[in-house]
Amino acid sequence: MTRTPRTPRRRGVRGGLAAAVAVLALPLAGCGGPDGPELSVEDAYMPRPVSDSLAAGFLTVVNEGDRPAELTGASSDLADSVTVHETVDGAMRPTTSVEVxxxxxxxxESGGTHLMFEGLTSRPEEGETVTVELRFKDAGPVTVEMPVEAATYTPSHHRH
Known part of the structure; x- marks a missing residue:
């Protein structure tokens, strides 16, 4: 009778340890997955810019997830820079992040927190669409197609 050589116990323990670590890591990996922010955008628009260099953008970010998200910035081919601004005591100022x-x-929205497009590469007209990428600290980027409305446009409703 021929005996098959046994694998040293040590390797079996290492293999078992690696499997245990892999199994234990699964629940930890799930913490950042489906239980994170679930973001979408509603009611996006840009009033037709009245300036050759500046424009504003308005929208609502909806988070249906179990954790907050932090809006940290935006970008668009339309402008050299897109920043998040807030209005405090009637004065606009850039902010580094806003929580969803x-x-x-x-x-x-107008008169509150909004997007500011600075250094426009072109001046969009009413009826055109501007593409904007929103960046978040706790979630992937969200691309938004923002229609250009009349300079005097005011949304007739807000979803709540």
Whole structure:
């Protein structure tokens, strides 16, 4: 009778240890997955710019996830830079981030927090669409197609 050589116990322990670590890592990896922010955008628009160099953008970011997300910036081929601005005591100022609450909304609107397009590469006209990429600290980027409306456009409703 021929005996098959046994694998030293050590390798079996290492293999078992590696399998245990892999199994234990699965629940940890799930913490950042489906339980994270789930983002979408509603009611996006840009009033037709009245300036050759500046424009504003408005929208609502909806988070249906269990964790907040942090809007940290934006970009567009339309402008040299796109920043998030907030209006405090009647003065506009850039901000580094804005939170989108878990199971909540962040509304960027005239007179409040909004997007500011600076150094326009062209001046979009009413009826055109501007592509904007929103960047988040806790989620992947979201691309938004923002229609250009009349300079005096005011949304007739907000979804709540």
């Amino acid at each position: 609450p878990a199971d909540g909304r962040l509304t960027l």
